[in-house]
Amino acid sequence: MTKKKTHLLGFMxxxxxxxxxGMWxxxxxxxxxxxxxxxxxxHIAKVLERGLFDAFFIADQLAPYSTYKQSSDDSVRYAVQFPCNEPSTIVPAIAAATTHLGIGVTLSTAFEHPYSMARRLSSLDYQSGGRIAWNIVNSFSHGEWNAYGVDGRERGDRYERLEEYMEVCYQLWDSWEEGAVIADKASGTYGDPARIREVDHQGKYFRCKGRHFVPxxxxxxxxxxxxxSSDRGRDFAAKHAEAIFSVQPTLNRMKEYTSDLQNRSVNRFKRKPNEVKRIFGLQTIVGESRAEAEDKFERIKECIPLEGALAWISGHFGLDFSKYGLDENxxxxxxxxxxGLFESILYAKDGAPVTVREAALIYSQSMGMPVALGTAKDIVDQMEVYLDEGGADGFMLLTTFTPGCYEEFVDWVVPELQRRGRYRERYSGTTLREHLSEY
Ligand SMILES: Cc1cc2nc3c(=O)[nH]c(=O)nc-3n(C[C@H](O)[C@H](O)[C@H](O)COP(=O)(O)O)c2cc1C
Structure with a gap:
């Protein structure tokens, strides 16, 4: 029987x-x-490409978290994803330094019109030779809404708006037909207007009338x-996504998630089984021996400030955890x-109660992802279980110290994956879609 191979992404x-x-x-x-x-x-992108990664995935939020004590003071004080540059600004630099590595960029639909979103993404995909993924988010935090001076939308409304957002993007991306570009110097004709359809969308949330500006x-x-990862979020992913990023803290939760997503995408949205790639979050701590890895893990955990951790969970979950006792469940x-990420801490101890203190510290160390710790062999053993039993198609690797954690993974773990026939030996295509559909 052929072994299932893994996809790999870096996540920062x-x-x-x-x-x-606190990792800084x-x-x-x-x-x-x-x-x-x-x-x-x-440098990091070149390390990932040396390790034949599918992509470098760049997360984002639009403003500092400010739910904890209704202030962003502790986000600032403890560098809780603060400060943060705009994610698309590093995409051209990464693309120019690499030739195969895909680049996933998180761009929020909350405050941007779909016309400029579709244009920016087409430009990046064009200029990188087809290596772009868009992590579609709709912004969930008070800090973001306040920064943009917009009242928060409740979840149902966010997803209804997002459906229409996608409809406008699809119309724009599909509006140039085959043969639209003539570029005939002799006649002076560049484009064929009959083959570049003007989009005319008049919807509940958006109006858009114009031609897509990028071939x-x-x-x-x-x-x-x-x-x-809420109920609405899972439906959205099952309908639109080519790949999903999910954090499930245990093998059981991975199995449940896999079967739920398959059920939604196949039965509700009539897609093929396994058409949507499931990429699970994983934190790896590799050492030459298990004891060395354990020691490394302890040093990583020592960097986490409790107040910063509380600021982060408050920001991500939209609850002010200063109002809860640290030993409350x-x-x-x-x-x-x-x-979805909230559930990753609820089930971090496989269903046993988790206190606020534990939740903050577990989450701030791995964002609720399982930890694979030990020698390269130990780590690949664990990855194999997630691939074979958990339904994983690959892993999004959360950083510890950078760039060292990726250098170690590429030098130690990738060869072990290859030795076991669990990973590519070379890139077989050039676009990210080709990497993801290679196996
Ligand atoms: C693993 C994971 C990673 C996410 N990364 C981001 C991110 O980088 N930026 C962001 O704005 N939202 C991010 N989100 C939020 C979601 O994409 C989504 O907008 C949010 O979860 C609200 O939808 P939900 O209620 O369906 O979960 C992430 C969610 C998950 C589960």
Whole structure:
């Protein structure tokens, strides 16, 4: 029987400190690197490409989190995903430094018209030779809404608006027909107006009348990536996404998620089984021995400030955790923020109660992702279980210290994956869609 191979993505934010809170304090983090400079991102991208990764995935939020104590003070004080540059600004630098690596970019639909969104994504996909994925988000936090001076929308409304948003983007991306570009110097004719349809959309949320400004990019449209995980979010992902990013803390939760997503995409949206790639979050801590990895893990956890951790969970889940006792159990409620990630901490101990303190510390170390810790062999053993039993098609690797954690993964874990026939030996295509559909 052929073994299922894995896809791999790096996962960061274009800022000072990505997802593991307090990691900037680690002695091996960003040594002689400046996160605000292109060469830092280009170096990491080259490491990922050396490791034959499918893509480098850049998360984002639009403003500092300000739910904790109704202020962004602790986000600032503890560098909780703060400060953060705009994500698409590093895409051209990464594309120019690599030839195969895909680039996933998180761009929020909340405050931008679909016309400019479709144009920007077509431009990036065109210029990178077809290597772009769009992580479609609709912004969930008070800090973001306040910064843009807009009243928050409730979840149902957010997703209804997002459906229409996608409809406008699809119309724009599909509006250039085959043969639209003539570019005949002799006659002086560049384009054939009959083959570039003007979009005319008059909807509940958006109006758009005009031609798409960019020719079809190599992928036609970017890979549509989604991480919505509430009931509405899962439906949206099952309908639109080519790949989903999900955080499930245990094998059981992965199995449940896989079967739920398959059920929705196949039965509700008539898509083929396994058409949507399931990429699960994973944090890896590799050492030459298990003891070394355990020691490394302890040092990583020592970097997390509790107040910063509380600021982060408050921001992500939309609840002010300063109002809860640290030893109170976190209860299963519908949160206004990222429901799926909230569930990752509810089930972090396989259903056993989790206190507010534990929730904050677990989340701030791995964003609720399972941790694969040990030698390269130990780590690949764990990945194999997720691939074979959990329904994973690949992994989104959350950073610890950078760029070192990816250098170690590429040098130690990738060869072990290859030895076991679980990973590509070379890229077989050039576009991200080709990488993702290779197996
Ligand atoms: C694993 C994961 C990663 C996410 N990354 C981002 C992100 O980088 N930026 C963002 O604005 N939202 C992000 N989200 C939020 C969602 O994409 C979505 O907008 C939010 O979860 C609200 O939808 P939901 O209620 O369906 O979960 C992420 C969610 C998950 C589960």
């Amino acid at each position: 934010q274009n800022g000072f400190n990505s997802h593991a809170t 304090r680690h002695p091996r983090d960003k040594v002689n690197w400046d996160y605000g400079k292109y060469d830092y991102w280009q 079809p990019s190599p992928q036609g449209r970017p890979i549509l990536w989604q991480a919505g 976190v209860s299963n409620i519908e949160v206004p923020g990222i429901q």
